[in-house]
Structures are given as structure tokens and as C-alpha cells.
Amino acid sequence: MSNTLIAVLAALMSLLPLSAVAAESDADKQEWAAWYQRSVELRRLDQRAMARELAQAGRQVPIKPVPHDKFGFDPDQPVGFYSTDAGRRVADIVLSYQTPSGGWSKRVDMSSHFRRRGEAFGLSKGYQPTFDNYATSTQMHVLARAYAATGEDKYRAAFRRALDLILDAQMPNGGWPQSYPLDGGYHNLITYNDKSQVNLLELLRPVVEASAPYDLATAEQRNRAANALIRGVQCLLITQVVIGGELTIWGAQHDPFTLAPAAARAFEPAALASQESAEILLFLMDLPQPPAAVVQAVEAAMRWFRARQLAGVRWDKLKGELVNDESAKPHWARFYDPVSQEPVFGDRDGAVYTQVSQVSLERRLGYGWYSTAPAKLEKAFTAWKQTLAQKP
Template sequence: MFNKTSLLIALLGSCLIAPLQADTSTSLTATQTQQTASDEAAWKTYLATSKKLRKADQDFLSAELKTLGKKEPELPEYTKEFGFEVKQSPDWFKSTEGKRVMDVILSFQTPSGGWSKRTDMSKAPRKPGQAFGVEKGYIPTFDNGATSTQLQLLAQAYQATGDARYAAAFSKGLDFIITAQYPNGGWPQNYPLVGKYHDHITYNDALMSDLMAMLHKVAKAKNEFAFVTKEQQQAAQASLTRALDCVLKTQVITNGKLTIWGAQHDAKTLKPAQARAYEMVSLSSSESVWMLDLLMDLDKPSADIIKSVHAAAAWYEQTQILSKVWERGAATLTDDVKAPPVWARFYEIGTNKPVFGDRDGSIFYEVGKVSEERRAGYAWYTTAPNKILKKYAKWSKTYPR
């Protein structure tokens, strides 16, 4: 599998990964023209590969259904996460129960190499003719920790048991992650691509940072990832390097200053983008915090990454809301002098004003104007940055401004 990945890395590494420029009237130099052509070729290859893998997944299930004389697949059981705990002891993986759960996880890996979300992978192996996930548009996906979580467990299982099936499934999944990476270094929410906002570069729900953390561990080949090959290490490091370049390019600049990131960014222009109707173009404090956390875990960060971290931390310090609390569903913040700082989930780009949305696409400056259903059904404020700012206080002593 990694011969294919190596070829893809070589192709993507040569392409232009800077954001597209609005002014295209200026004539291009020969080098720029060559880079643009290389960029276009990389995207063409990427989209063709996505289409090919989508068809492979569909054909696999269709063949099973045809053999069974069925037209529609049976759905597996739903669960909020995956039905299993990620951190397990070596003895658990050697136990009858551990082996049973791992067999279930193996059975739900798609032909393309990934896994789905909200699908119970702890009760029974996938049966022929059964869908690989409960949500059609998320088969497979990186959303809500899908795929990265399964790879984490497979690595632990292989280290504990030496079962070659776990290493093979891990290799296939790692190859899937690298293949799914855009030429500019970002990742879509779902792959193979399904369209609409799912194709945006996704920081939402820690998607980018989860994948990058996985690659960072594989590149270091330590602990549960000590078994990976040298080629896998190199492939993971190359992928991580491209991802970091994308992270630096997507950090939003307003009034000449670096801030944080949006929840989603356009895959081509790299600009913040809208997702669901109530998830507007904005700066996202909830999603950016996980990326900031990841950046501070890097060994020997570059000058650009150090600058990025300081800027993001400064933004959080400047936008914190003091002596206030919010309970889900409430129409206003309430006073509490003992409360830790809180942040709105979304901020208007350019003004840093908190913004809130609704299912009809309306955008408000006050959470109380959002429908009761969305106030109760969405996390409009967060205290998560507090933990990261404490980490930053220590990190900044090692890497001062």
C-alpha cells in the first residue's frame, strides 16, 4: 500500500500549496506557471482517486446485496461514539473479550480503508449486506474521531498480541488518511468526498488536530506505534509537514494580525467557510483550541509555528469574557464573579464580536435571539481555552516571543 502513498507524496510535495490569489491579471512567470500546472495535476489526481475509492466501496456492498438478493443494506446498531474504550491494557487485548471486540472493529473497516461514526463496533461483526455505518453520508469519515480512534486501538492491539491482522488494518487505515489529505495539506470531513460543506478543510470537532496528532505519533514511532516501518514513519512525517503548512496558511489575519482559525476552510481558497446553516463564516474559539494544543506538543517547532502559537494565545486572552457563565439553553449570560473566563464559540472576523446562528441561516450578536431549539441543542460558549492557556503559560517560557 505504501508504494502508492510514496508516489502520491512525491506528486503532492511538488505542487503549489499557497492560497489562490484574487488578482489573476498579473502575468505569471515560467516557474509560477509550472507550479500552477503541477497544482492542477495534483488536484486532478486527488479527485480521480476519491471517485475511484468511492466506487470501490459502493461496488463491494452492491456485490454483497446482489448475492443475498437484497436491494437495501441493513443498518448496524447506533451508538453515540463507538461502543468501546480506546485505552485498554495489554491483557485486555489478549482476552476473549478483547479479541472479540477487535474482530468487530476489523469487520467495519471499509474497502477504502476508513471507519464510520456513531456505529456500535463492540457488539457483533458486520454481516454481508450490512452497511459499514449508520449514516450514509459518513461512510467512512474522520468526523467525531472516526478512523483515528480505530487506528489508535489497532496499534495497541498489535503491540499487545502481535496479530498480523491488526498491523495490516492499521497500514491500510494510515494509507487511507494520507491518501485523503488534500494537495494543500488539509483534510475533508469525509473521504471519499461526498460534496457540500463536508469537503471543506475541517477543524470542527478537532478533526484536523486528531489526524495530525496520530501522524505525529507514527512519525516518532514510540510506545504503541513502535512497530511502524521506516517508510510509514517517513510518510507520516511528510503528511504532517504538509498539514502544518496548511495550518499556518489558514490562520486568519485581521487588521494585520494573526488570530485563530475557522471551523471550516474552503479547500481551494483556504478562506473560512460556512458549514451548516447556523455555522457561519467566523473565527471558532472551540475548534481552534485543539489546534493550538497540538502545535504546543510539537518537537522543535519552527519560528512560524512559534509565532502562530503566540498570536493565537494572545487572541484568546483578548477575547475572554470575565465573571459570566452560560448554561445550555439560556438566553443570556449570567453574572458569577467566581466563574472562569468563557468564550463564545464563534466570533465575527474583523470585529471579534460573538456571533450566533440559527437553522434558517440567520446570524445574531445575541444568543437570546437564537431559537430555543438551537440554544438548547448547540454549545454556543466554551471554557476549554482556559486549560490551553495554562499550558501556553509553561510553553511560552521555553519558546518566548
């Protein structure tokens, strides 16, 4: 562990606890206004660049990119891969899909061809760019390795531009929206869904430590990243939901101002979210020398998970129901009511039910209402407690 990261965590200890309400003072309001204005500027940058491309190409409507859920390339290739022709091609195609604002869209094939003049950066008007579905963070991992392999400045410059976007996108309260420049609606909420914020924090940590291959940020960016890492962890701590005086877990999204869990799509209600909370816990348990507030957060969340695990059943995706299975891993519902802490299930019409059988067949079969994802916490928690016990 680097001295820089130790200093960051020490600063985190000194700054806790934070107020649970954002934008209370004039200074706070000015900070939020500046954050929003930066989004407007970046959106205009993207729009003007596309308008120029369309004019040059003689088109009225952008070309649609080729869809791909996982970008079309292996994001875990080692540094050495990017010294090959195949690796350079992947890195250069990734470069071609970087928005002028600095990020990338989701569900786009970035392996088959270079982005053409007038080709949209994403498949929809929203999510251009986004942090959803591992977008932007995945491409930054590629660029860091490509620069380490080749030393070509174009990869470093693109990484730095993306890092600036991430740092600009962080809310004054420490959270990140799903997309920035802002798209509106639930995309503007603090987003833990699909590991969105955790991915960004996991990326910032080696930047702060200047660990290869992430040692390509400027000194100023590293300082900003250290501050962002502190505030990002603070955000996790102040959004952990308290019910009846007890810390529980987190929502998939949180309101930026009240910090309460918030709804997203019609079938995703404002609720406690087990899958996202499990990822947050794994991140918190990976922090070295955690301050007392982090320890408290982890232990409380683990108590919550242990109290709600279901044994002897599994979620049958083909039937859209729980079935008996004594050999199955423990299961948890996807969502829990933020008051009663009982499982809840949403539908496309916005209705929220207490039984999954009440949900339409299309949504029962098309969404993972139960999950085993939190089962991996037990082993990690045991190892974490042993590590804490060894600390002086």
C-alpha cells in the same frame, strides 16, 4: 524526541512560508485532480463491495447498524487488554466495520456484534468512512494496540490500510476533508471541527517516530507520514486568519482554495471558531523545537484569546443564555465574525445574528454557543513559554 521528528521539524522551517492560494500552477491542478480521482476510485470500491454483499444476502437495502455516539468501547484500554478474549472481540468487531477504502464511520456501535453481510458501514449515506467525531483515528489506536498485544498480522494489515487512506485523503494544501472518499458539500472543506485534523496529526506523529505501539507502518508509509505531518502543520499556519495585518485564530472549516473560513451546517457560519482553535494551539505547543512561524502563530492566537475572554458569567444550557456567575471559568463565544471579530450566532434558516437571544429557542438549547474550552490554554501556554526559555 526521535531524530526523525527533529528532521521533520527542520524541514518545516525550510519550507515556510507557503503561498496562501492553492492550485495556482498546472502542476498544482494536476495534483488536485489526482487527489479527487483517488476519492472516486475509493468510493467505487466501497460501493461495489456493498453491492456484492447485498446480492449475496438477497437484500435491496443495507441493514442499519446499531447507533452509539462513542462506538461502544473504551478507546483508552492499554495494550494488555487486547490479549484478553474481551479485547480481541473488540478489535475483531472493529475490523469487521472497516470499509474497503480503509476507514470507519461515526456513531456506530462497534462493540455489540460483528458487522453482518449487507449491513451498512454507517448510519447515513455520508460519513462512510469519515474522520469526524474521532472516527478512523480511534479505530487505528485500537488496531495498533491489538497488534502489539497479539502479533496477529490482520491488525497490522488493517492499520496500514487505514493509514494509506489518511495519507491519500490529505489535500495538496496539507488539509484534510471531514470525510474521504469525498461526500460533497461542507464535508469537502478543510476541517478542524471536533479536532478532526488535529486527531490525524496526533496519530501521524508517533507513526513518524515509530513509537510503540505505532511502529507497525512500512518504511514507505513512515516517509509519507513525515511529509504529511509537515504539510499538515503548514496548513495550520497558512489558514490562521489575518485581520488588519494581525494573526488571529482559525475557523472550524476553511475553503480548500481561498483558505478563508467557510460555513458548515446552516447554523454554523463562516467564522473564527474558539473551540477548534484552542485544540490547534494545544497541538502546536506540543511540537518539540518549534520553528519561528509556529511560535509566532501561538503567541498571536494567545493574545487574541486573552483579549476576548468573558469573566463573571457562564453559559446556562437549560436556559440557552449567559447568566452571572462570579465563580465561573472564563468563557468565549463559539463563533466570531471574521471581520469585526465580535460574537456571532447562527440559526437553522441560515440567518446569522449578533445576539444569542435572537436565535430560535431550539437552537439556543441545542448548541453550545459559549464554551470554557479555551481556558485550558493559559496553563499550557505558561509551561510552553518556560520550555522555550530553556532552549539554547
